[in-house]
Amino acid sequence: MTAVQLRRVDPARNMARFYILAVQQDLFGGWWLVREHGRIGSPGRVMQTPFPTLDAAASALTKLWQAKVRKGYSGA
Numbered sequence: 001m002t003a004v005q006l007r008r009v010d011p012a013r014n015m016a017r018f019y020i021l022a023v024q025q026d027l028f029g030g031w032w033l034v035r036e037h038g039r040i041g042s043p044g045r046v047m048q049t050p051f052p053t054l055d056a057a058a059s060a061l062t063k064l065w066q067a068k069v070r071k072g073y074s075g076a
Contacts, residue, residue: 002058004065006073007040016040019068023057026050031057035064 003022008015020036031051038044051057 002061004061004075006065006068006075008071008073009040010072017073018044019073020044021061021064023054023061025054033057033060033064 002024004020006019006021008017008019010016016039018036018038018040020034022034024032024034026032031054033049033051035047035049036044049060051060
């Protein structure tokens with residue numbers, strides 16, 4: 001798995017958020033964990049974190065995914 005889309009919607013709190021996690025390879029053989037998050041309907045913010053191997057990037061993706069699920073996000 002190299003990409004995950006999550007949403008958290010709570011009308012009572014006027015909350016409509018998204019979180020996208022993806023692992024991408026660069027041209028030099030390195031790997032990046034790319035995170036985009038923000039309010040649904042807006043472009044959101046993008047953050048990138050480099051990793052030396054695919055396994056390290058995938059592990060970081062899994063940890064972030066689990067943390068977001070604990071906070072109330074669910075699959076889109």
